[in-house]
Amino acid sequence: xxxxxxxxxxxxxxxxxxxxxxxxxxxxxxxxxxxxxxxxxxxxxxxxxxxxxxxxxxxxxxxxxxxxxxxxxxxxxxxxxxxxxxxxxxxxxxxxxxxxx
Amino acid sequence: xxxxxxxxxxxxxxxxxxxxxxxxxxxxxxxxxxxxxxxxxxxxxxxxxxxxxxxxxxxxxxxxxxxxxxxxxxxxxxxxxxxxxxxxxxxxxxxxxxxxxxxxxxxxxxxxxxxxxxxxxxxxxxxxxxxxxxxxxxxxxxxxxxxxxxxxxxxxxxxxxxxxxxxxxxxxxxxxxxxxxxxxxxxxxxxxxxxxxxxxxxxxxxxxxxxxxxxxxxxxxxxxxxxxxxxxxxxxxxxxxxxxxxxxxxxxxxxxxxxxxxxxxxxxxxxxxxxxxxxxxxxxxxxxxxxxxxxxxxxxxxxxxxxxxxxxxxxxxxxxxxxxxxxxxxxxxxxxxxxxxxxxxxxxxxxxxxxxxxxxxxxxxxxxxxxxxxxxxxxxxxxxxxxxxxxxxxxxxxxxxxxxxxxxxxxxxxxxxxxxxxxxxxxxxxxxxxxxxxxxxxxxxxxxxxxxxxxxxxxxxxxxxxxxxxxxxxxxxxxxxxxxxxxxxxxxxxxxxxxx
Numbered sequence: 001x002x003x004x005x006x007x008x009x010x011x012x013x014x015x016x017x018x019x020x021x022x023x024x025x026x027x028x029x030x031x032x033x034x035x036x037x038x039x040x041x042x043x044x045x046x047x048x049x050x051x052x053x054x055x056x057x058x059x060x061x062x063x064x065x066x067x068x069x070x071x072x073x074x075x076x077x078x079x080x081x082x083x084x085x086x087x088x089x090x091x092x093x094x095x096x097x098x099x100x101x
Numbered sequence: 102x103x104x105x106x107x108x109x110x111x112x113x114x115x116x117x118x119x120x121x122x123x124x125x126x127x128x129x130x131x132x133x134x135x136x137x138x139x140x141x142x143x144x145x146x147x148x149x150x151x152x153x154x155x156x157x158x159x160x161x162x163x164x165x166x167x168x169x170x171x172x173x174x175x176x177x178x179x180x181x182x183x184x185x186x187x188x189x190x191x192x193x194x195x196x197x198x199x200x201x202x203x204x205x206x207x208x209x210x211x212x213x214x215x216x217x218x219x220x221x222x223x224x225x226x227x228x229x230x231x232x233x234x235x236x237x238x239x240x241x242x243x244x245x246x247x248x249x250x251x252x253x254x255x256x257x258x259x260x261x262x263x264x265x266x267x268x269x270x271x272x273x274x275x276x277x278x279x280x281x282x283x284x285x286x287x288x289x290x291x292x293x294x295x296x297x298x299x300x301x302x303x304x305x306x307x308x309x310x311x312x313x314x315x316x317x318x319x320x321x322x323x324x325x326x327x328x329x330x331x332x333x334x335x336x337x338x339x340x341x342x343x344x345x346x347x348x349x350x351x352x353x354x355x356x357x358x359x360x361x362x363x364x365x366x367x368x369x370x371x372x373x374x375x376x377x378x379x380x381x382x383x384x385x386x387x388x389x390x391x392x393x394x395x396x397x398x399x400x401x402x403x404x405x406x407x408x409x410x411x412x413x414x415x416x417x418x419x420x421x422x423x424x425x426x427x428x429x430x431x432x433x434x435x436x437x438x439x440x441x442x443x444x445x446x447x448x449x450x451x452x453x454x455x456x457x458x459x460x461x462x463x464x465x466x467x468x469x470x471x472x473x474x475x476x477x478x479x480x481x482x483x484x485x486x487x488x489x490x491x492x493x494x495x496x497x498x499x500x501x502x503x504x505x506x507x508x509x510x511x512x513x514x515x516x517x518x519x520x521x522x523x524x525x526x527x528x529x530x531x532x533x534x535x536x537x538x539x540x541x542x543x544x545x546x547x548x549x550x551x552x553x554x555x556x557x558x559x560x561x562x563x564x565x566x567x568x569x570x571x572x573x574x575x576x577x578x579x580x581x582x583x584x585x586x587x588x589x590x591x592x593x594x595x596x597x598x599x600x601x
Contacts, residue, residue, distance in 0.1 A: 009293075016286060023279055032275050039282035043289045050293040059292055062240045066285065069247045073278060076251050080258045080270045087264060093275075096268040099346040 008049035015042035027092040029081050036077075040070045111178030117167070118176060119160040120191055121231055127153030128224035135217025143215075147206035147567065150220040154199040154227070161191045179299050180238045182373070185596045186450065187235035190369045193454045194234070197361045198227040200461045200571050205354040207568030208468050219259060223358060226252035230362050234369030239288040239298040242370055246284065246334070249366055250277050253359055257351040269350025276333070276343040284330025290323030300378035304438075307381050321385060327374060328389055334367035335423045336416075338396035345408075348416035353471060356412060357464035360419050361457035368426055368453055372446055375430065380438025387434035390427055394528060397424030398535035405542040411467055412475045414542055418501060419460065421539055425516050426452050428528050432519035443522055448515035451593045455500075455512040455582065462497035462575025466490060469562050477549050484551040486561045490569070491550050496576040500583065502543040503536050508582035511589070 019039035023032050044063045051059025084091060115122075131149060135141065165188055168174065174183040181187075202223055209215040229248025236242035254277060258270020288298060294317075295303045329340065336344040348356045375386055401421030408414040426449050433445030469490065472479040484491040500507035513536060520529040582589050 016282070019282070020279070023275070029271060029275070033278075036275070036278035036282060039279075040285065043282065043285045046286070046289045047292065050289065050296075054296050056296060058298060059289075062288075062292070062298065065240055065244060069244065069281075072247065072251055076254050077274055077278070080254065080267065080274055083258065083261065084267045084271055087267070093271075096271060099265055099268055099272070099350045 005049050005053040009046055012042045012046040012049065015039075015045065027094055029084070029091075029093055032093065033077050033081065036073070037070060040066055040073075113177055114183075117164055117183055118181075120157045120164070120195075121181075121228060123153060123157040123160060124195075124224055124228045124231065127157070128221050128228065131217050131224065132221040135221070141217075143210055144206050144567065146215075146217050146220050147202045150202035150224060151199045153224060154195045154202065158192055158195040158199075161188050161195070164188065175237050175301065179301060180241045181232070181235045182237040182300075183235075186369070186372070186446075189450060189592065189596055190234040190365055190453070191231050193365050193457055194227055194230045194362055197358075197365070197457045197461060198223055200458070200574065201354060201358045201361070203567040204357060204461065204465050204468065204571045207465075207565030207571070208352065208354045210565065214259060214261075219256065222252045222256050222259075226256070226358070227362060230366035230369075233366040234373070236370065236373065237300050239291065239300070239374075242374075243281075243285055243288060245366070246330075246370070247281060249363070250281060250334075253277070253355075253363065256355040256358065257347055259355065260352045263350075265350040266352060269347045272350075273343055273347045280330050280333035280340070283326045283333075287323045287326030287328075287330060290319050290326065292323075294320035294323060300373065303378050304380070307379075320382070324379065324382060324386060325389075328386065328393075331367055331371040331374075332393055335364055335371070335426070336420050337393040337423050337427060338400040338420060341397070341401070341420045341423075344420060345413045345416040348419070349410055349412045349475070353412065353464050353468040353475070356416075357461045360415070360460045360464070364419070364423065364426070365453045365457055368430075368449060371430065372433070372449060376433050376437045376442075376446055383434045383437045387431055390431045390434060391525075391528065394424050394427035394431055395531055397421060397427060398531055399424075402535045402538040402542070406538065406545075408542075409477050410475050411471060411477055411480065411546065412464075414477070414546070415460070415463055415467070418539060418542060421535055422452075422456055422460075422501075424535065425513060425532060426456075428520050428525070428532055429516040431525060431528060432516070432523045435523040435525075443519060444515075445519040445523070447593050447596055448512075448519040450596065451515050451589060452512040454589065454593075455508040458575050458578050459497050459500050459509060462493070462572055462579070463501065465568055465571045465575065466494040466497070469564055469568060470494075477545070478555070480546060480549040481553040481555040482559065483549075483562075485554075486559065487564065490562070490564060490572065493572040493576045494550060495547060496579050497572075498543045498546055500579045502540040506580070506583045508579045508586075508589070511582060511586045 016039050019035045022035035026032050044066055047059045047062050168185055176183045226249050229245045232245030236245055254270055254274040257273050258267050260266035292298050295306050297303050333340040397420050401417050401424055405414050405417035429445045429449035436442040470480055470483050500509035503509045503513040517529050517532050
């Protein structure tokens with residue numbers, strides 16, 4: 001049984017789902033951040049799977065753009081996380097609750 | 102040799118691209134020169150930003166006549182649409198950016214944050230917003246969205262002295278990242294369904310392919326994910342939870358920017374995807390927009406009433422304004438893709454331009470009178486301490502409530518009329534109810550400013566000149582458009598209703 005496009009799409013959907021659930025249940029900002037990266041890469045997998053099925057280069061090019069965006073997100077995200085952790089070492093997302101109402 | 106044959110670059114109309122290039126180039130120059138030279142004279146960075154935005158806006162105006170009114174032309178091999186919808190929204194974005202730059206100077210002058218960084222980020226976000234509203238390619242739209250969002254995350258967290266600012270930056274980043282991922286997954290599924298990410302190609306494929314062969318399941322799933330992404334960006338209920346926290350925590354000048362340019366960008370992109378690219382699925386997305394609009398109107402104005410913090414109040418009121426704009430999108434959805442569509446799209450565009458100016462004006466007053474916490478009590482007795490400032494606030498706040506003879510009335514009238522024209526009576530009725538509930542919030546601010554006296558002795562607020570200028574301009578524009586609606590209506594009526 002050779003893997004078909006559908007397999008890859010299902011895998012991508014599963015990875016995306018894991019990312020969403022992880023973002024909801026985890027409380028460490030860094031782990032939540034990794035979950036976002038997981039979601040973006042799950043989308044990359046579906047792009048490549050579609051591109052492969054269509055033999056179209058467009059989907060594969062899209063992946064490069066997404067990778068660049070993900071890298072830029074890492075820079076910004078880690079910058080914000082570090083500036084918070086410097087002020088409050090070991091802060092979880094529940095500790096950040098000054099804004100509410 | 103082969104490479105040369107394979108990669109013949111697309112023809113580029115540099116002149117039509119000038120607005121983008123000016124903003125991006127200006128942002129980069131500002132950052133590089135600003136960091137290499139010693140400290141600039143006070144206020145110069147803000148004025149340079151204003152000049153860059155103005156020059157870009159001039160380029161948009163000069164391009165205006167050359168744009169075909171049929172709305173079919175595109176730039177860089179179909180990556181960016183070159184139509185009047187995009188040009189009008191570009192103007193709105195650039196004017197708002199210039200206003201926010203002036204406002205930022207009033208807030209930042211004398212603090213450690215005063216420097217080229219904030220202004221560079223403002224311009225970068227503006228460039229992202231410009232790309233987003235003109236994108237004819239979903240990946241380009243995603244890049245615009247990310248350019249905008251990444252700049253917003255940093256801007257929200259930019260006030261390093263306040264823990265709230267950083268908290269709001271992190272919250273916005275995590276939830277914004279989630280929304281971007283949903284948006285991107287939606288793009289991937291649309292690509293899977295139509296084999297293209299170019300909107301104009303997509304509509305051609307959907308038009309020619311017979312229904313049986315269309316991959317409807319993939320397309321509808323992709324559409325749903327895209328809608329989640331958009332709903333998050335415009336802060337429509339139930340995807341609004343980030344907005345009050347981020348609006349409250351972010352520096353107030355940044356909040357003004359997010360509420361104005363963020364909404365223009367998200368609604369511009371939303372109109373393009375839904376009305377321009379996916380009119381064949383209008384019966385599928387219109388009910389979703391209907392539900393989002395109703396929830397935003399009810400929850401937004403309802404929760405605004407119970408807030409005591411003015412920035413949170415304005416955040417919930419911006420949720421309710423998003424509901425009003427969604428009414429226009431819903432109205433546009435009734436006739437999307439037809440030869441003679443109705444004015445829903447124009448109503449949304451009009452609302453966006455009006456709201457952007459109003460919200461910048463409102464938050465500009467909050468930067469002066471809000472004090473540290475922006476509590477409603479801080480506004481007590483503002484009318485006796487700073488009468489002119491209070492009059493300015495009164496004008497923009499009453500306009501947000503939709504009082505006649507202000508621009509807010511013209512905008513609200515537009516969307517409600519569009520809804521009534523399409524027979525969405527329930528939506529129109531709900532909109533008017535929400536406007537009444539919303540009016541209570543704005544009156545509460547008015548009562549605090551004019552009728553109440555502060556419990557303790559309050560120092561008279563100092564008004565930075567540029568902030569005063571922003572409030573004056575916003576109030577003047579509000580009255581001018583309110584009394585002579587044709588000023589803006591003529592411009593909006595020049596927008597073509599069909600885009601294919």
